[in-house]
Amino acid sequence: DTEVTQTPKHLVMGMTNKKSLKCEQHMGHRAMYWYKQKAKKPPELMFVYSYEKLSINESVPSRFSPECPNSSLLNLHLHALQPEDSALYLCASSQDYGGPPGNTIYFGEGSWLTVV
């Protein structure tokens, strides 16, 4: 079982809605990530937080807004999404961002998002 927990597992939202995805890990990891995955494609990196600070934003549209309230929690706030944003959103964590070879990333089960 994954030690990265994501809620909700499924979310359907309208294009004018505001919703949030939540992620929690208790492994003491200092780096947390949001990935987006479309069908039959590999995960695409969206954001990286290291020590609760945003380290990487992969030119993600502002309708996606990440937040890291503390070292164990990561949120993704969603507003005015488009149908093409429908995808699996994966949270992940690792001991550190970068660091020694073998610094492994662990994924949560994901949140399936459908925008209607």
Added chain:
Amino acid sequence: RKEVEQDPGPFNVPEGATVAFNCTYSNSASQSFFWYRQDCRKEPKLLMSVYSSGNEDGRFTAQLNRASQYISLLIRDSKLSDSATYLCVVNPSSNTGKLIFGQGTTLQVKP
């Protein structure tokens, strides 16, 4: 050229077969290498890290060839439960944790 390339398959093999997946990467300075397994509609799960000396875990063997910039995964005695997509993942730099994913190779093991 893609940074990490895999043959997408699908590989259709009978139970008990031995199957090998290959992956090439373009950045010769890449530091870390992994194989992840992803079942349909599930999250990627770490299968193995790949070390220069090669490593084995039960029926699974991973090899790294830095000179050829090539990673392989060998699965012996395939089980029905091995059916999944196998993602080759490379960390190109020790300064970042930004993983580069291959497109994935789909394996279907048939009875």
